[in-house]
Amino acid sequence: MARINVTNLHKSFGSFTAVKNSTFTVDDGDFFCLLGPSGCGKTTTLRMIAGLELPTSGEIRLAGEDVTFKPASQRDIAFVFQLFALYPHMNVRQNIAYPLKNIGMAAGEIDRRIAEAARTLRIAHLLERAVNGLSSGDRQRVALGRAIVREPAAFMMDEPLGALDAEFRHIMCGELRALHNRLKATTVYVTHDQLEAMSMGDKIAVMNEGVIEQSGSPQEIYDRPASMFVADFIGSPPMNFLSFGGSLVKGGREIAIGIGRQRVPELRVDMPAADYVLGVRPEHVQISESGPIRGEVFGSEYLGTTQIVTINTAEGQVRARLSSDVSLRAGDRLGLEFRPEKLSIFARATGRAIPTALHDGGHR
Amino acid sequence: MNGNRTAYSVVEPSHITKRIAGSIVVAYAMLTLIPLVWIVLTAIKSPPDSISYPPKVIPWVHFEPTIEGFCNLFTTRSRQTPEYLATLPPARGICESQARAKNMVVVSESKYIPRFLNSVIIAFGSTALAVFLGTLAAYGFSRFRVPLKDDLLFFILSTRMMPPIAVAIPIYLMYRELGLQDTRIGMILLYTSVNVSLAVWLLKGFIDEIPREYEEAAMIDGYTRLQAFRKVVLPQAATGIAATAIFCMIFAWNEYAFAVLLTSGDAQTAPPFIPIIIGEGGQDWPAVAAGTTLFLIPILVFTVLLRKHLLRGITFGAVRK
Ligand SMILES: Nc1ncnc2c1ncn2[C@@H]1O[C@H](COP(=O)(O)OP(=O)(O)OP(=O)(O)O)[C@@H](O)[C@H]1O
Ligand SMILES: [Mg+2]
Numbered sequence: 142m143a144r145i146n147v148t149n150l151h152k153s154f155g156s157f158t159a160v161k162n163s164t165f166t167v168d169d170g171d172f173f174c175l176l177g178p179s180g181c182g183k184t185t186t187l188r189m190i191a192g193l194e195l196p197t198s199g200e201i202r203l204a205g206e207d208v209t210f211k212p213a214s215q216r217d218i219a220f221v222f223q224l225f226a227l228y229p230h231m232n233v234r235q236n237i238a239y240p241l242k243n244i245g246m247a248a249g250e251i252d253r254r255i256a257e258a259a260r261t262l263r264i265a266h267l268l269e270r271a272v273n274g275l276s277s278g279d280r281q282r283v284a285l286g287r288a289i290v291r292e293p294a295a296f297m298m299d300e301p302l303g304a305l306d307a308e309f310r311h312i313m314c315g316e317l318r319a320l321h322n323r324l325k326a327t328t329v330y331v332t333h334d335q336l337e338a339m340s341m342g343d344k345i346a347v348m349n350e351g352v353i354e355q356s357g358s359p360q361e362i363y364d365r366p367a368s369m370f371v372a373d374f375i376g377s378p379p380m381n382f383l384s385f386g387g388s389l390v391k392g393g394r395e396i397a398i399g400i401g402r403q404r405v406p407e408l409r410v411d412m413p414a415a416d417y418v419l420g421v422r423p424e425h426v427q428i429s430e431s432g433p434i435r436g437e438v439f440g441s442e443y444l445g446t447t448q449i450v451t452i453n454t455a456e457g458q459v460r461a462r463l464s465s466d467v468s469l470r471a472g473d474r475l476g477l478e479f480r481p482e483k484l485s486i487f488a489r490a491t492g493r494a495i496p497t498a499l500h501d502g503g504h505r
Numbered sequence: 506m507n508g509n510r511t512a513y514s515v516v517e518p519s520h521i522t523k524r525i526a527g528s529i530v531v532a533y534a535m536l537t538l539i540p541l542v543w544i545v546l547t548a549i550k551s552p553p554d555s556i557s558y559p560p561k562v563i564p565w566v567h568f569e570p571t572i573e574g575f576c577n578l579f580t581t582r583s584r585q586t587p588e589y590l591a592t593l594p595p596a597r598g599i600c601e602s603q604a605r606a607k608n609m610v611v612v613s614e615s616k617y618i619p620r621f622l623n624s625v626i627i628a629f630g631s632t633a634l635a636v637f638l639g640t641l642a643a644y645g646f647s648r649f650r651v652p653l654k655d656d657l658l659f660f661i662l663s664t665r666m667m668p669p670i671a672v673a674i675p676i677y678l679m680y681r682e683l684g685l686q687d688t689r690i691g692m693i694l695l696y697t698s699v700n701v702s703l704a705v706w707l708l709k710g711f712i713d714e715i716p717r718e719y720e721e722a723a724m725i726d727g728y729t730r731l732q733a734f735r736k737v738v739l740p741q742a743a744t745g746i747a748a749t750a751i752f753c754m755i756f757a758w759n760e761y762a763f764a765v766l767l768t769s770g771d772a773q774t775a776p777p778f779i780p781i782i783i784g785e786g787g788q789d790w791p792a793v794a795a796g797t798t799l800f801l802i803p804i805l806v807f808t809v810l811l812r813k814h815l816l817r818g819i820t821f822g823a824v825r826k
Contacts, residue, residue, distance in 0.1 A: 154650075193721050213724040220725040226718035230740055240726035291726070 143204035143217075143294040143327055144169045145190060150199035152185055152351075159185045161351040163199070167295075167344070170325045172318070174338035177348030178374070183331040184223075184299055186348070190329060191297045192216045204294060219288035221298040227272040227283055234268040237286045251290075258286040261320065277304050281313060285320070295327040302337065314341055335375050339363070347371045363422075365499050366485060369492040372420050378449055380485070381421045383434065383456040388414040389486070389495065396486070399456055401433030404481035406498035412488070417495070419456075420485035423449065426461035432478030434459070438469045452477065541801070547794035548574045555790040574791025576600035578617050578782065578799075582609040617796060620778040625803065626689055627774055628757040631696035635753045636746060638697070639704025640712075644734060646705070647712040648720075658709075661702045669699055670762045677766055689772045695763060700753040707752065711745025712738065747814030751807065758804050775800050 145167040152160040160182040167173040175183045188194040190201055192213035201209045208216050219240075227236050234255060241251045259265040262282040272280065281301060288296055301317075302310045318341045321328055332338050338345050339359045346356035347370070355367035366372035372380035385398040389412035395402045398419060405419070436454035443465065450469055452459045459477060469475075486495040494500070518526070546562070547555050549570040554561050561567035582604050593610065596602040601611050642661075646654060676695070677686070685691030715738060723733035739746075761776040768774060779796045782789060 191725060193724070212729070213721070214727045214729055218725065220722065222718045222722065224716060224718055226716060226722040228719060228722075228737065239723075243727045287722075287726075 144202075145173075145295060145327060145329065146200075146202040147186075147190065148200045148202075150186065150189060150201065151197045152182070152189060152194065153197045159351055160189070160196075163348075163351075163353050165346050165353060165356050167327055167329055169327055171343045172321050172328045172330060172341055174342035174345045175329060175331045175348060176335060176338040176342075176345050176374070177333060179333055181348045182351040183333070183348055187220075187297050187299055187329060187331050190295075191218050191220045193220070217294040219291050219293040219296050221284050221288050221296065221301045223300045223303050227280060227287075229273060231272070232268075233264065233270050233272060233275070233283050233286075236272060236283055237268075237290055240287060240291050254290045254292075255286075258290045261289070261323070262286050278309050278313065281305065285317075289320075289324065289326075293326070295329065298328065298330045300331055300333070302332075310337075317341065336377070339375070347374060349374075364483060365494070366420065367494050369418065369420070369487045372485060372487070376422060378423050378460045378462075381423065381426070381457070381459045382487075383419040383421065383454070383459065384416060384489070385419055385456065386414065386416050388412060389417070399433040399454070400435060401431075403433050403479060403484075405484045405486060406482060408486075409496040409498065409500070412495060416489035418487040418489050419479075420487060420494075421459070421479045422483060423460045423462040425480040425483050426459060426463070427478055427480065428461075428463070428467070428475050429478040430476045432476035434477040436475060436477060438471055438473040438475065440471055441469060544794045544797050544801075547790055548798045550574065550791050550794075552789060552791055555794070556788075571603075571791075572599065573603055574789075574795040576603050577789050577792035578795040579615055580604070580611045581613050581615050583612050584609050615782075616773075616778065617775075617782075620773050620775045621799070623689060623692075623768075623772055624758060624775040624800075627692045627696065627772070628754055628803075630689070630693040631700060631757045632750055632753040634693065634697040635700035635704045636708075636750050638701050639708050639749060640739075640742070640746060642701070642705045643708035643712050644738065646709050648717060658706075661705050664698075664702045673763065673766055676763070680767055687768050687770055687772045692764070692768060692772055692774070695767070696753075696757040696760060700756055703756075704749050704753060707749045708742065708745055711742050711749075715741045744814045747811045751811055754807055755804060 147163055147165050147167075150160055150163040152158070163186060165173075175186060177183050185194060189196050190203075192208065192211055192215075196209060199209070200207060203216060203218070213220075228239065231239065237255050237258060238251050241254065246254075255268070256265070259268060262285055264279065264282045264286060267275065267279055267283070272283065275283065281304075284301070298317075302313050305313060314337055317330075321341075330338075330341065342359055344356060345359055345362050347354045347362060349370050355362055355371045357365075362371060363375055366375065366380065369382065372382075383398060385396060387397055389396070389408050389410070391408055391411045393408045394404055394406075396405055396417075396419065403419065434454050434456060436452040436459060439451040439453050439458070441451065442449040446465055447462050448465050448467075450461045450463055450467075452461060452475070454477070461477070463469075483499070485499065486497060487493065488495060546564070549564065549572070550561065550568055551571050551573055554568040564570045576599070580600055585608060587608060590605060590608060590610070596605045598611075604611050645651060646658060651657065680686040680691055683691075685694070719741065720730070720733040720737045723737045724730060728736065759776065760774075764774045765777040768777065775796070779793060779800065782792050782796055
């Protein structure tokens with residue numbers, strides 16, 4: 142078990158930079174999710190930690206030891222590939238035993254570990270089967286089995302559930318998390334599915350175009366997004382963005398938006414007059430005739446106890462999570478206000494969050 | 506599959522279609538086999554039978570099979586007067602008796618066996634070398650970022666674009682200078698250099714098809730790159746390696762033009778030797794046919810041994826997934 146420190150990690154392929162100055166720490170025993178859209182450099186980061194790719198610059202420490210340029214075989218890391226990568230010419234048992242045979246482990250110990258892993262993953266009945274005939278869920282379990290029998294210092298998982306269908310994915314998510322709770326092994330888990338990351342991760346790092354935009358607990362990332370990208374990427378439906386202008390005053394608790402004023406968390410900095418964006422989670426939108434924002438209902442999506450109502454306003458489209466009891470029809474005109482304590486403010490030009498009382502206690 | 510026969514599949518060929526297709530394939534195979542059959546038949550005829558008209562086709566009916574062709578292939582003989590023959594001790598061996606019957610004596614063994622051995626050594630040697638180098642190069646091209654990779658690959662392929670014989674004279678002069686002329690090692694190097702481009706391209710295709718996750722998984726599991734290559738990539742690529750080996754082997758075994766140009770004695774291979782048989786004492790077709798028949802056998806055995814791989818190798822992409 143080990144802590145992983147990644148410092149200023151950089152990776153270029155020719156003139157293309159896949160990972161830029163990544164810095165993050167995975168604490169011992171954490172389930173750490175690397176989350177980001179396709180092509181943002183998640184796999185590349187993971188491969189560098191595992192030693193399958195050499196960084197252009199930067200440093201990787203595993204349990205305090207600098208492993209940046211060590212070959213994969215000398216880092217005590219297990220890797221679960223997206224496509225499972227089971228050896229097709231071996232059966233399930235041989236596949237799981239393969240990493241153990243290599244280090245010259247006694248046959249009895251190998252059998253014991255396989256039996257234990259098989260019990261944990263519920264694949265005992267599959268051990269003598271060829272891997273070719275297995276369903277993707279079973280293959281996934283075998284791949285996990287091959288990783289856990291080694292009892293490595295850390296697990297790397299690259300979208301291990303990517304090839305499964307939605308329902309099964311959900312089940313495996315739960316299983317993986319349960320497995321992690323039992324093994325308590327440091328895990329870096331790559332995914333582009335925010336729900337997966339939110340439900341499984343102790344910590345999440347959100348990546349975009351090679352840059353880690355923010356890392357923190359799921360709650361932190363959801364409540365205090367560091368950038369518009371993160372705010373937009375996390376949450377479904379994502380955060381609403383409403384434009385406003387003017388200057389911001391340190392200590393201010395209100396902004397001018399729409400036809401009135403909206404209370405916000407206390408501003409911690411002075412900002413010159415410019416374009417800003419108010420970030421509002423759908424569940425923090427309230428209907429209020431005295432509210433600063435006026436809009437017209439565009440449509441609604443019924444979700445059982447709640448509904449997602451889409452409202453067009455002059456400041457931008459707003460999606461509100463409202464109780465299903467509220468009956469609204471397309472074309473209805475209404476006023477909106479927002480629960481002040483959870484609002485974010487971003488600079489339009491940079492997309493970065495403006496420090497407010499929301500961030501007291503720091504970002505990371 | 507279905508209990509009743511009313512349902513039929515639109516993708517499975519019907520019984521009749523299969524039969525017709527089968528007959529066509531068999532007919533075509535027979536047609537292509539005719540020259541081979543004729544060669545084998547000629548090999549067991551006597552010289553007069555081999556050129557008789559109308560042709561004699563069926564052994565034991567139209568002509569009496571004989572091993573004279575093989576005897577003539579393996580020996581050199583000289584004509585002697587009956588008086589001299591009478592002074593000799595009785596003939597030993599079937600070939601000598603056959604020669605005596607024609608007023609000849611066996612002078613020595615012919616060069617066929619050493620030439621044949623040359624062919625075996627050169628073909629297997631160059632095939633092994635080309636496949637070995639090709640596998641390593643293909644793996645490198647497939648897995649690593651090689652500077653100018655595309656240009657290099659194209660260059661390797663381009664060596665195949667001109668007929669090799671176009672560079673015959675430069676190679677001849679070069680080999681003379683280097684002392685490689687008429688040496689086995691020279692021929693092995695030459696055939697390797699021709700084959701290695703084919704090997705690289707074929708094998709790169711096969712290795713590209715092997716997901717790199719396999720060897721990466723092995724490396725994560727504690728194997729070095731070389732061990733992962735040996736234990737994971739090679740078994741997966743066995744099919745492709747076998748198919749490539751057959752193609753290289755066929756080229757090296759059959760090659761004629763360079764063999765004529767560069768070998769005349771010690772390192773001469775069978776293909777330039779076989780036509781020479783014609784010249785020795787009249788047009789001895791059965792001896793030529795016997796030489797050809799034997800020459801066909803190794804490649805036949807080699808292909809049959811590897812045919813499972815060959816078939817899978819050719820349809821590689823289709824079967825794997
Ligand atoms: N070996 C390579 N050579 C050149 N470019 C590469 C290489 N590997 C990755 N890239 C590029 O680096 C970028 C990041 O790739 P990476 O595989 O890390 O993305 P990802 O976040 O894992 O995406 P996905 O969700 O699609 O798997 C991509 O634009 C990709 O094209
Ligand atoms: Mg990826």
